[in-house]
Amino acid sequence: MLETLLPILIFAALGLAVIGAIRRIRLWRQGRPAAVPLLKGLAALPRRYLVDLHHVVERDKMISNTHVATAGGFVAAAVLMILVHGLGLAQGVLGWLLLAASATMFVGSLFVARRRRNPPARLSKGPWMRLPKSLMAFSLSVFAITLPAVGILPADFGHWLLALVLAAVVVWGLGEMVFGMTWGGPMKHAFAGALHLAFHRRAERFSTKGGQGNRSTGLKALNLDDEAAPLGVETPADFTWNQLLGFDACVQCGRCESVCPALAAGQPLNPKKLIQDMVVGMAGGSNANYAGTPYPGKPTGEHHGSPHGPIVAPDATTGGKALVDAETLWSCTTCRACVEECPMMIEHVDAIVDMRRHLTLERGQTPNKGAEVLDNLIATDNPGGFDPGSRLHWAADLNLPLMADVKQAEVLLWLGDGAFDMRNQRTLRALVKILHAAEVEFAVLGTEERDSGDVARRLGDEATFQSLAKRNIATLSKYRFQRIVTCDPHSFHVLGNEYGELGGPDFNANWEVRHHSTFIAELYDAGRLAFAPWKGGSVTYHDPCYLGRYNGEFDAPRNVLKALGIEVKEMERSGFRSRCCGGGGGAPITDIPGERRIPDMRMNDVKETGSELVAVGCPQCTAMLEGVVDATAEVRDIAELVADALVARPAGEAVDASRRSAGKTTVEEVL
Amino acid sequence: MRPEQQGIEVAVLVSVGRHPITGRARRADQDARGLEMALGLEHQLPGSRVSLLHAGPRSEEGEAALRGYLGMGLDTLTLLEQAEGSDAIPALAEHLAAAPPQLVITGARAERGEGSGLLPYALAERLGWPLVNGLAAVEKVENGVATLLQALPRGQRRRLKVRLPAIVSVDAAAPAARQSAFGPARRAELAATAVSAEPDRELAEWQLAPARKRPKRLKIVKAASARDRFKAAAAKAEGGSGQVLEGVSAEQGAEAILKLLNEEGVLR
Numbered sequence: 001m002l003e004t005l006l007p008i009l010i011f012a013a014l015g016l017a018v019i020g021a022i023r024r025i026r027l028w029r030q031g032r033p034a035a036v037p038l039l040k041g042l043a044a045l046p047r048r049y050l051v052d053l054h055h056v057v058e059r060d061k062m063i064s065n066t067h068v069a070t071a072g073g074f075v076a077a078a079v080l081m082i083l084v085h086g087l088g089l090a091q092g093v094l095g096w097l098l099l100a101a102s103a104t105m106f107v108g109s110l111f112v113a114r115r116r117r118n119p120p121a122r123l124s125k126g127p128w129m130r131l132p133k134s135l136m137a138f139s140l141s142v143f144a145i146t147l148p149a150v151g152i153l154p155a156d157f158g159h160w161l162l163a164l165v166l167a168a169v170v171v172w173g174l175g176e177m178v179f180g181m182t183w184g185g186p187m188k189h190a191f192a193g194a195l196h197l198a199f200h201r202r203a204e205r206f207s208t209k210g211g212q213g214n215r216s217t218g219l220k221a222l223n224l225d226d227e228a229a230p231l232g233v234e235t236p237a238d239f240t241w242n243q244l245l246g247f248d249a250c251v252q253c254g255r256c257e258s259v260c261p262a263l264a265a266g267q268p269l270n271p272k273k274l275i276q277d278m279v280v281g282m283a284g285g286s287n288a289n290y291a292g293t294p295y296p297g298k299p300t301g302e303h304h305g306s307p308h309g310p311i312v313a314p315d316a317t318t319g320g321k322a323l324v325d326a327e328t329l330w331s332c333t334t335c336r337a338c339v340e341e342c343p344m345m346i347e348h349v350d351a352i353v354d355m356r357r358h359l360t361l362e363r364g365q366t367p368n369k370g371a372e373v374l375d376n377l378i379a380t381d382n383p384g385g386f387d388p389g390s391r392l393h394w395a396a397d398l399n400l401p402l403m404a405d406v407k408q409a410e411v412l413l414w415l416g417d418g419a420f421d422m423r424n425q426r427t428l429r430a431l432v433k434i435l436h437a438a439e440v441e442f443a444v445l446g447t448e449e450r451d452s453g454d455v456a457r458r459l460g461d462e463a464t465f466q467s468l469a470k471r472n473i474a475t476l477s478k479y480r481f482q483r484i485v486t487c488d489p490h491s492f493h494v495l496g497n498e499y500g501e502l503g504g505p506d507f508n509a510n511w512e513v514r515h516h517s518t519f520i521a522e523l524y525d526a527g528r529l530a531f532a533p534w535k536g537g538s539v540t541y542h543d544p545c546y547l548g549r550y551n552g553e554f555d556a557p558r559n560v561l562k563a564l565g566i567e568v569k570e571m572e573r574s575g576f577r578s579r580c581c582g583g584g585g586g587a588p589i590t591d592i593p594g595e596r597r598i599p600d601m602r603m604n605d606v607k608e609t610g611s612e613l614v615a616v617g618c619p620q621c622t623a624m625l626e627g628v629v630d631a632t633a634e635v636r637d638i639a640e641l642v643a644d645a646l647v648a649r650p651a652g653e654a655v656d657a658s659r660r661s662a663g664k665t666t667v668e669e670v671l
Numbered sequence: 672m673r674p675e676q677q678g679i680e681v682a683v684l685v686s687v688g689r690h691p692i693t694g695r696a697r698r699a700d701q702d703a704r705g706l707e708m709a710l711g712l713e714h715q716l717p718g719s720r721v722s723l724l725h726a727g728p729r730s731e732e733g734e735a736a737l738r739g740y741l742g743m744g745l746d747t748l749t750l751l752e753q754a755e756g757s758d759a760i761p762a763l764a765e766h767l768a769a770a771p772p773q774l775v776i777t778g779a780r781a782e783r784g785e786g787s788g789l790l791p792y793a794l795a796e797r798l799g800w801p802l803v804n805g806l807a808a809v810e811k812v813e814n815g816v817a818t819l820l821q822a823l824p825r826g827q828r829r830r831l832k833v834r835l836p837a838i839v840s841v842d843a844a845a846p847a848a849r850q851s852a853f854g855p856a857r858r859a860e861l862a863a864t865a866v867s868a869e870p871d872r873e874l875a876e877w878q879l880a881p882a883r884k885r886p887k888r889l890k891i892v893k894a895a896s897a898r899d900r901f902k903a904a905a906a907k908a909e910g911g912s913g914q915v916l917e918g919v920s921a922e923q924g925a926e927a928i929l930k931l932l933n934e935e936g937v938l939r
């Protein structure tokens with residue numbers, strides 16, 4: 001009886017799955033067009049899945065092995081089942097292979113079940129709780145129905161009742177695994193996830209046979225010349241189709257939520273919930289079925305949306321609710337911890353900034369100090385509203401060479417808006433001292449420099465960002481230099497990763513940009529700096545998000561500290577898992593209230609290492625961490641530590657004439 | 672909403688402002704506050720209509736600044752286009768008289784040009800309408816009479832009843848302007864009409880020079896308690912003890928100045 005029933009069941013499930021797939025694809029296609037190489041993406045899919053995705057999943061070995069067994073077993077079992085039971089090709093090894101595959105999958109599902117027994121808070125519950133049982137149903141029933149096929153059991157084994165029970169379990173398994181994959185069950189992640197990897201909006205993130213993928217963290221520019229192009233995302237359908245596809249790929253593993261500083265601070269943001277809300281919006285409905293951690297202070301079930309309805313209620317003052325509240329979007333520090341951690345490589349920050357763009361550019365609803373800061377940027381080219389003519393006042397006694405005078409230099413020192421901040425001026429002076437000590441030929445733009453546009457862009461004001469960026473690009477293109485060095489990772493990121501897209505045929509906006517820690521490390525390696533041995537206490541190092549996660553620079557600052565004779569006592573969350581200081585993304589400006597402050601939590605991390613000093617490499621981090629009351633550690637920029645330790649280079653090792661002239665020739669060659 | 676409260680026509684006069692530090696053109700702070708008040712009225716008195724009016728030359732810089740007002744949520748701005756150096760008052764008066772709104776709101780003082788703060792007065796005189804300056808809020812409008820709250824120094828308020836049409840001017844006591852959004856500002860229309868331009872003869876005779884910083888009276892606070900310090904900080908610098916010396920010799924004058932400097936603690 002089963003022999004006749006099985007092919008019908010299998011092909012019925014497949015047929016329904018195809019219908020579901022078409023429906024799902026139509027949901028994604030509500031989004032705006034995006035230029036994605038479809039065939040190339042599909043061809044790259046196996047590698048992206050097996051190499052890049054597993055690279056992230058592997059950070060948790062147990063889950064990685066579980067997933068390999070379950071997913072690998074399932075894919076093999078599904079294909080073989082179609083051959084063996086669907087087409088009746090049971091002869092030879094196929095049947096045995098199917099037995100092996102379903103057995104592997106069963107072992108995997110045991111581990112899934114074990115994890116679901118006491119699931120960590122970050123995992124979503126709801127339908128996900130039945131997944132291990134469904135996996136077992138599928139693998140066990142496939143195993144059982146294959147036994148007669150390979151001849152272990154006689155074909156007419158057992159009673160018809162047994163066959164009926166078996167058939168029912170097969171239906172359950174097929175239902176969850178094949179039908180549910182495209183109709184919105186937990187297995188949806190496999191279908192959407194595979195296509196999401198193939199059509200990812202940042203294909204550069206993936207490795208190729210030729211080499212590693214890059215971090216690809218720069219935000220994508222809005223086209224402001226086309227007046228018909230929407231400014232940001234108002235409704236779910238305003239996302240591009242591959243962004244919608246990406247949201248649908250979420251497995252609700254909650255890795256993003258477990259690292260989100262805003263959620264930990266009790267601010268109303270949870271990156272996982274945000275992605276799920278976008279899924280709700282794309283299909284239309286309410287968020288009542290969400291079974292994970294809610295946004296702090298916002299009960300689940302009160303928000304609802306539709307593909308063409310607004311994501312944020314237009315008039316928040318009347319208490320109207322849509323899909324998400326504006327505070328949720330403004331809580332994000334754009335630290336990218338969630339993106340770094342997400343096994344599905346979903347781009348949360350892009351989505352958040354897209355939605356912020358609409359709020360700022362179309363509605364003029366940047367909260368708290370946002371409007372004031374943006375007005376200042378427009379009127380004075382710096383967020384504080386300071387006189388742009390005073391940008392160099394801190395260096396009145398230093399006689400810094402101006403690019404306007406010298407026209408060319410080996411290094412262009414980019415000051416950043418920290419030039420207006422008394423605390424950061426100490427860092428800048430330390431950096432200048434180091435450059436002098438290493439006899440670096442450098443110059444500054446002085447009053448020609450403007451804010452890089454980082455804050456404006458992350459507050460959603462793409463127009464002000466592009467205006468600042470274009471004027472900075474025009475200024476930079478007037479001069480000749482080998483590289484830009486800056487002590488501000490935000491400027492570093494924007495100049496290095498976001499200006500390139502805005503260059504034009506007449507000017508190339510791709511410069512070599514270095515963070516000061518990288519540059520100091522290079523100078524030290526070249527023997528141009530010498531340090532007195534470290535005499536202070538224990539030190540830990542805080543990775544700035546925009547240096548580490550955004551630009552992959554984890555080693556240089558540590559190498560500099562090592563060169564100073566400091567042994568870094570690492571915090572539990574350091575390197576690519578570093579916890580944000582709370583200063584990015586305009587978060588201190590929009591200042592959404594939470595239960596705790598993010599910098600307090602970070603200083604607590606510092607305290608746990610028992611360090612007396614925390615070394616930083618970013619004016620924002622310095623300001624945020626120094627703002628913590630009753631801190632147990634001192635906050636110093638790497639440049640300050642280096643400047644304090646400087647000693648004269650031992651004779652003979654000094655920069656000799658040949659190197660100086662060698663440096664010069666390269667300048668000329670570049671010219 | 673009571674039935675006699677009905678929507679009114681509000682015209683907001685806006686100018687091209689000037690940022691105090693960089694001198695860049697921008698939406699003028701007071702005019703923007705005026706528009707904010709008008710938009711508030713739109714909310715308060717449903718059916719009200721707000722129109723924007725500017726008289727002056729058309730320039731790229733000026734247009735960007737005017738669009739700053741449109742970004743607060745309006746679709747059009749009527750631009751009475753005039754040559755540089757023309758008198759805005761006759762043009763505005765003519766335009767307003769042709770289709771009188773019930774309420775005209777303007778900033779107290781322009782940020783560029785003469786900045787004399789006389790425009791609302793000159794306009795009121797020409798139109799024969801009442802004028803209220805330093806407006807803090809429009810409380811209600813009933814049967815053609817508006818109840819207004821006027822801001823007086825140090826946080827005091829005065830309630831006034833004014834028959835419409837009227838002109839009101841706002842200063843820093845009015846609510847701060849909302850953010851201007853790029854998209855609506857870019858889409859909105861600048862409806863330009865050329866108007867007869869009378870050259871501003873008085874202005875042509877003026878000599879313009881950059882302002883010099885005026886000396887400020889020193890405020891020396893000798894306060895024992897926090898309360899005294901606060902009172903002193905909140906008080907206006909008062910020059911009650913001033914003394915006019917007339918027909919004195921140079922020596923006597925110098926002595927008086929020296930005495931004052933000693934008293935004030937500038938010299939010790």
Ligand code: SF4
Nearest residue numbers: 250251253254256342
């Ligand atoms: S967004 Fe990514 S990390 Fe977050 S729950 Fe979904 S799959 Fe997991």
Ligand code: SF4
Nearest residue numbers: 260332333335336338
């Ligand atoms: S970028 Fe950082 S703050 Fe924003 S959602 Fe992700 S983890 Fe949270």
